[in-house]
Amino acid sequence: MKIRRVPDVVIRRLPLYLRVLDEIDTDLSPIISSQELGERSGVTSGQIRKDLSFFGVFGKQGVGYSTVTLRAELRRILSLHQEIYVGLVGVGNLGQAFIRYGVSQSKKALPNEGLRMVAAFDRDERKIGQQVAGVPIYSVQHLPGIIEKLRISIIILTVPATAAQAMFDRCVESGVKAFLNFAPVKLAIPEGIRVHHADVTLELESLAYYS
Amino acid sequence: MKIRRVPDVVIRRLPLYLRVLDEIDTDLSPIISSQELGERSGVTSGQIRKDLSFFGVFGKQGVGYSTVTLRAELRRILSLHQEIYVGLVGVGNLGQAFIRYGVSQSKKALPNEGLRMVAAFDRDERKIGQQVAGVPIYSVQHLPGIIEKLRISIIILTVPATAAQAMFDRCVESGVKAFLNFAPVKLAIPEGIRVHHADVTLELESLAYYS
DNA sequence: TAGATTGTTAATCGATTAACAATC
């Protein structure tokens, strides 16, 4: 029941707060102030209170926030209270690394906040049918069916630049609305679809300015 | 000779423009308008003109920009007209993937804009002395010396979260001013040091909101 | 010259910060 659209900058800070809360022993610290949460996440206390106010009232004046409650609320806001199924397209070096990375993360005490990598896709016949860290590799031809069947709602794109738009389009047609794109291309993105870019080359090139 | 500090959002758009110019055949298109550059990089024409105005005057009124000249100017602004040496700390799955990725990129016709991965560092004795895609792996103990000797000015951090701050500090002491950090931690960053974060977990968690 | 497009200024928009009344 959002009253007005929440700015993306706000959404992007929520996982930061959640991470701090996950690191906290809730028995030792049942309550946290916006002040302390701010210091530990690198955000001002006022900003945290402003951010949270987009979603409701979670604190007690004069007291602070219940660590357990705030954590649960943040999870709910981000939809991380339920399992979110993640797929990956393009099982090259980078793709394999992320599969292993994602799986190793979820073996931690804290189960990586409900995100679960359940399928990978590739074009290469030799890879299809194999597994990487327990995640099965399917043919991109079967992508629509598998996405639907496994209820995949986020796709990590680690295909070569030349294949990115086509694979992206196919995922969109299959109903995926959220993407993390590592391919160094500007995708044509339809209304209502969310793409976060993680373009290592662009990052390095802008860093060169500061080096 | 910067008159005023250039906003980071502006710096981050420059590689985007550069990429478009790299894709253009400068013989076929010796001139480009801010209009067309905008369409191809996903930015408004006014914004492009505004961005460029931070650095000087590069176009001709009534005509447009010389593709060759603008490309050269952007490279110079970003320091990509010279070789920029990049190092990587943490040769795990992700680290190896980036080494291979970086190397394959620089084999393209366009030599990845002057960025060159020249060294990797790890703690694991078994990895030290080996190579990944031709890039030698050194001990983190020798990091300061190698960074100085090879003139490394950008570091990619792909170490586990627990090691990130210590490795970061060591690089800073060795004179590195620009970092691309993949470790899921909030680093304590000294004045004058630039860190771009590429935190896949945070990206996925915020994407969950839109899924 | 007439038409086109830049460089730049002014207006708008949106996000952050400051401040404080409400209230636990």
Add this chain to the structure above:
DNA sequence: TAGATTGTTAATCGATTAACAATC
């Protein structure tokens, strides 16, 4: 109650967009 801290409003800051004079 007195002290603390939230939730929220108003002020500030900075970035984007609109618009147009300058000029090629």
